[in-house]
């Protein structure tokens with residue numbers, strides 16, 4: 806297999822993973838719901854390139870954290886449906902990572918929107 810086919814195949818798997826997360830994970834849909842008005846407001850308020858960078862990075866950080874969280878949920882489900890102390894830690898910590906990313910995104914949004922509301 807040549808390098809081009811290899812890269813194409815890898816991208817295919819990655820897009821398949823994104824599709825699975827978007828279709829099966831409700832939290833993912835909720836993040837999109839929050840991100841949409843923020844992006845829309847960026848066009849209305851004519852964000853500069855630094856504001857767009859902050860917003861894109863913040864939204865991206867939350868979505869990436871959610872993707873890892875979703876994959877950890879699948880990993881736990883693959884091993885057990887029963888209660889397990891380590892499964893609880895895995896799930897809670899990865900949910901904590903999403904929360905942390907969301908808090909950072911809120912702080913970033915506060916910095917971006919501050920000049921527009923004072």
Ligand SMILES: Nc1ncnc2c1ncn2[C@@H]1O[C@H](COP(=O)(O)OP(=O)(O)OP(=O)(O)O)[C@@H](O)[C@H]1O
Nearest residue numbers: 831878881885886887888889890892893896897900
């Ligand atoms: N197998 C398990 N062992 C121990 N604790 C678990 C297990 N499964 C879930 N939990 C606990 O329940 C919490 C919620 O888990 P999870 O997000 O998988 O459930 P859910 O609310 O049904 O999710 P979703 O609606 O997104 O499928 C976890 O953060 C963890 O504290």
